[in-house]
Ligand SMILES: Nc1ncnc2c1ncn2[C@@H]1O[C@H](COP(=O)(O)OP(=O)(O)O)[C@@H](O)[C@H]1O
């Protein structure tokens with residue numbers, strides 16, 4: 001490790017630019033963020049820094065002077081800061097500021113836009129395979145509605161009329177729920193701030209979507225949910241993660257059927273989410289490859305190879321971890337671990 | 350409906366024939382049953398291909414079953430496999446496909462296997478009854 005001591009970086013400015021830098025740099029092992037500062041105590045980057053256990057300070061001279069900082073990244077956009085740094089930076093530190101830091105900020109924004117595009121592209125590619133499932137789930141209630149309505153035209157028994165009318169109402173509600181679920185899934189992930197997401201409900205929602213994408217023919221479902229499991233993140237992106245993992249699990253069991261297990265557990269401030277199948281499994285030498293973009297063993301039209309790549313992007317953005325255990329012909333378990341969040345709508349601890 | 354009243358009797362009721370409905374959705378079985386009973390058919394139900402095979406092989410059904418109506422997308426033995434199985438093992442029982450998913454390739458392949466009709470849900474009662482009537486004619490011919 002002697003030649004890879006991490007580079008010590010200080011971030012000045014914790015607005016959107018500072019927060020994006022933080023998110024990016026904190027994922028790079030060869031960089032150590034020694035601290036971040038902003039005049040505004042409510043700056044979004046400061047909040048993010050606290051959840052990542054990165055020191056937050058208002059003392060700029062101390063931050064740049066006393067921590068062996070090698071690189072100062074100034075994204076305050078404040079010309080006075082630039083002047084101050086020129087005069088006071090330690091001789092061993094480099095400064096990235098002014099137009100250089102604006103350029104970096106633009107590159108980061110561009111990358112996150114590309115990431116969102118890729119996510120959406122993969123989602124839309126997958127929706128092609130929904131057609132059969134959607135047609136089935138819409139036409140079945142329509143058959144019920146049509147049959148009952150034809151019968152109602154001749155029905156004389158008032159009690160029967162009443163009962164059948166209620167059946168029709170139920171069937172219409174079921175049909176419209178399908179459209180609601182699908183439009184919610186297919187829309188672009190809304191860029192809103194992270195919120196507390198109930199994992200169990202999100203898994204159930206993903207299950208509904210995944211049923212359109214693939215036939216659950218011969219698959220047994222097992223749910224082991226711990227009530228109250230919640231994580232902080234973007235609900236649309238989490239849905240996308242779960243749909244991907246469930247769809248992969250179902251695909252793996254396509255030949256011989258099997259059991260799909262969804263499990264959530266809250267333990268020591270962490271949430272574990274486990275999605276297991278008893279399908280074909282993954283050869284040990286392939287495991288490092290499955291998260292690579294475009295790695296797929298599926299036929300064109302069935303797999304894009306982008307699913308797990310996007311899953312990984314979202315999970316690391318949420319400061320979570322993903323691990324895989326798998327045995328060929330026995331099955332696979334994908335485990336996601338996130339910091340536990342307070343379930344929405346409940347009081348503080 | 351007087352033209353349906355000729356026929357034999359099952360359990361004391363007029364019966365124009367026995368129809369087996371294979372669909373995983375109870376709602377569909379219920380409404381198909383409702384539609385066909387009006388035309389004087391006795392309707393048996395099965396929720397998947399496996400159960401259908403049991404029904405066909407049980408006691409008198411072996412001889413008395415006249416027509417099958419079968420969905421495609423179902424759990425357990427999937428509909429397409431079930432249909433191929435029925436066509437080769439019970440070629441004398443005419444089969445109608447009733448599916449939620451219009452698929453030309455599939456329809457062609459089924460019709461080639463001798464399926465009487467490929468109906469896409471939702472189908473009007475009148476259309477379903479006339480498909481069953483046509484299937485019944487085939488069944489009569491097979492008995493000759
Ligand atoms: N649960 C699983 N069981 C077996 N193989 C899997 C599983 N999940 C992923 N894989 C393998 O990883 C590959 C990449 O998955 P993914 O990125 O989701 O792309 P895609 O599903 O489009 O192929 C799959 O093609 C498959 O070979």
Ligand SMILES: [Mg+2]
Nearest residue numbers: 244248307308
């Ligand atoms: Mg996938």
